[in-house]
Each structure stands twice: as C-alpha cells, then as structure tokens.
Amino acid sequence: MLETLEEHRSHGGVQGVYRHASSSTGTDMTFSAFVPEHDAGAKLPVLWFLSGLTCTHANVTEKGEYRAACAEHGVIFLAPDTSPRGEDVPDDEAYDFGKGAGFYVDATQEPWARHFAMRSYIEGELPVLVGEHFPVDLDRQGITGHSMGGHGALTTALRNPDRFASVSAFSPIVSPLNCPWGEKALGGYLGPVREAWRAYDACALIEDGARLPHLLVDQGTADDFLENQLKTGLLVEACEKAGIAADIRMQDGYDHSYYFISSFMADHVAWHAQRLGC
C-alpha cells in the first residue's frame, strides 16, 4: 500500500511524495520520487539519493535541482527519509543521533534496534516497493547521497556490487570509524565492538576487499566538516590502494550546503545516466 501525499507536474514529469507502512522500521515511512515524462510501458533507470543529517526527503526534493537533468536523461530520482519517525520512535536531543540521523545501519543496540533499520529498508524493502509502484527498471540502478547520505550511498553500493551500476557522492563521510559523527552514531547503534562497524565504513569495506567499478565524488574545499568529519583524503588513499577508478573532485570555495550540491547535481545525473545506459 502506497499513499500519495502530493503530486506536482514539474519539468514535464511528476514530482510526488509518498507514504507507506514499513516492515523494516515498524513505522510509516515517507519518500519522494520524480518520474520524468516517458513512453507508455517504458521502464526507466533509477537514481537513489540518500540525504544527510537532519534531512527528510524534502530537502533534496526542494533544493536539489535534479529534475531538469533527470527529465533530460530519462532517470527516476528516488529520495528516502534518513530515519524512522513517529512518537513511539526513540530519539536523542542531538542533531547527529536518533531521528534524522539513521546512518543507514541496522541498529543492534537498545533502544534503537526496534525501529532503526535503515539498511534493511534501503537494501531490501524500498526497492521492492518502488519496483511495484513506479515504471522502474531495477536492473539499472545508481546511487548517490550527501554527507551522512554519501556514506550511505558508498557503503550500500560496496555491500551490493551487483545492484548498482553507478555510484557517486557529495561530501560523503568516508570513514565513520575515524570521525566524531561515526564514533557517536555507530557506537550508539551498533555497540562498542568496532569490528561490527566495518560493514558501515566505506574505507574499511574497501580495505576488506569490496570494490566499485568507478566512483565520482564532489567535495567543497570550504566545507566546515571536511577536516574533522568527512576526511576525503582517506577515501582517496583507499581507492588508490585498491585500484578503484575514482574521480574525487575538490571544488574550490564550495561549502556543505545545497548551494553546493545543486551546483554539481546535473553533472552527477549525467554521469549516472551514461553508466545506466540512457
């Protein structure tokens, strides 16, 4: 069951927001989907966008500037929420833990384990639902994301090499094992055994043998989180050691905001479209 919350014609296609009861999180979940104009019966590739801390589907939907490029290339754009929501979902006062900060993991620690199953939601449940309700060709999927969502995109792709034909990220957290955001979130959701965190750390996954066929990353040089949280250099090193063809671009003067993301969104959509056979 998929409930339509809103639909607007935009750039020739339809931008919608939808809600459904999720078995992964045990809550209602909301996501947005842009479906470009297409021939009846056609199946389009899909680009997943995982959002960053504090975001819902709405941030990229309103500020991401992806629709023109997705309409041009014929790509569906899918933006999930960043955590379960609702009154019976536990939360933390901080912006970087609890609601709005699911980190795309399956939590094992209390009180988080019951609802915080964003890995299962993104990997298992949502693609099936999307395949049932939208004209999606699930053999042509790409994934990207921003910050915490860049971490989500990289790690989801590294764990599921057969699912995604293309992977990119905007200012991703590249190694939760090596930054305060990661220490707090993975420690809280997964507990103190750091070995368990490696499945949620892009650099550790690469070190442990996971591979991407290629990778596009944009990172602003004026991003306040670059030095202490994002640590792009660690991903550059990991890709070099592993022989991953990574195009990791340091963008001069850009910060961590959607003004940055939207500047390079059309580039990313075109890059994915090329690899998704558009």
Add this chain to the structure above:
Amino acid sequence: MLETLEEHRSHGGVQGVYRHASSSTGTDMTFSAFVPEHDAGAKLPVLWFLSGLTCTHANVTEKGEYRAACAEHGVIFLAPDTSPRGEDVPDDEAYDFGKGAGFYVDATQEPWARHFAMRSYIEGELPVLVGEHFPVDLDRQGITGHSMGGHGALTTALRNPDRFASVSAFSPIVSPLNCPWGEKALGGYLGPVREAWRAYDACALIEDGARLPHLLVDQGTADDFLENQLKTGLLVEACEKAGIAADIRMQDGYDHSYYFISSFMADHVAWHAQRLGC
C-alpha cells in the same frame, strides 16, 4: 550599509542574503542576490524576481532553480522580501494581508501607511542600494515574479517603462480590481476609492495607456487560483486590445507551486537575457 547574512559559492558564482535598514519601510529589509562569476570590473544585467503571498526572499532562492541559467547567461538575480517585517509592523491574521502580503503598493490607510511602502522600496530605494553594492548595470534591468509578485512585476514595469528592458511573469494576479485577493489587499492598503487602485492593476494600467514592449507569461492549467484569483484571460484581452506582443502560455497540468515555477525558470532567464543584451 549592507549587512551580509550569508554567502555561498553556487554554480560558479555567489548566492548571498543581505539586510539593510530601509528608509521606505522604516524597518530592516532582507533580500537575496545571486552574482554569477564574471570578469573583474564587469557590470552585469539584473533580473528582479518579486515573490508571492507568504514568501520571503528564501522561497525562490531555495526552490527557484535560476542559478544555472543565470550563470550561463551572466545575469544577476535579485529577490526582495514581500513586505516589511518586525515586531512593530502591523499584521493581519490572514495569509493574504499584512506581513508577507505587501502587494507592492504604497499604503495610504492606517495602520499600514507607516511601513507598507513596497512600491517605493522596489521602485526607488532598493535599485540604488543594489547599484552601490553589486556589479550591476542598471541600464539593463528585467523583472519577473510569481502570483502576487507577478502582479508586482507587471505593474512596476507598466509604471516604469524606461527602467525595464524585459518583463515576464509566472501565474500573475492580472487584475486586483477583479479578484478577492485584490479587493481585500487594495481595499485595506489604499481605501475604498477604486480609482486609486488602477495604478496597481496591470489590466487597468494597460487600459489607461501604459505599454510593455513585449511580455512572457507562464500559467499552469491545474492552478487552483486560476479561475477566481488570477484570471489570466483578462490579461490576454487587455494585451490584444492594446497591441502588446504578449506570449501568454497555458502550461498543461501545472499547478501554482515552485515545481511549476522552476520548470520554466530557465526559459524566462534566457528570454530576459536575450532582451538584456547578454
């Protein structure tokens, strides 16, 4: 004095938000400006965007999708607020009167007359300030806007034919004399003498002899306000009678939202750029 509230690099240029003490409104006023990358010493044309009911500068700044096109054509994009703000500014409980609903008039009625002087602000004060602080060529100005701001763009241009080389609008209120929004706002700000309203009614201004060299309007057919408030047909008639070369496009299935505006924003920026000698 211009205070910088924020600046972000975006699409190669700078998206900023600025505040200043306005002599027109007797309040602080906030606006946004996007300045594309440009050669040192260059002066760029400017496109003014007047926003609709309930908006501040922020709505179009975040959702308008104008930066890529403005960067491509070398056009500065200027988005003022829609009314004075502040604790000592009178307000009304409704969304369509008082704060967020200045209607681009100089109010003559109490308690509005002291602060609600958006006509003087947009026509007189703000262009001077912008000319002093940004690399603007004030001989090359265009104006557009949405809904109440479309009304503002049309009427400001009709009253100032020497200032604007290009005029367009998204789903404008074309005749406040003939719709509930106009009755309420112009009645409240200007009083019951309807003759005084004609300076703020695009169709009446045209009927009274004002002219535009050309005009581009986009209007969604699924816009809930089309029939009772916007009444695009009245503008079509007025332009036909007056011999104004108007391209008024009814866009099938589009509503009143920024999903509509952003779909045609690049078209409008290109249209203005051509007429502003870009």
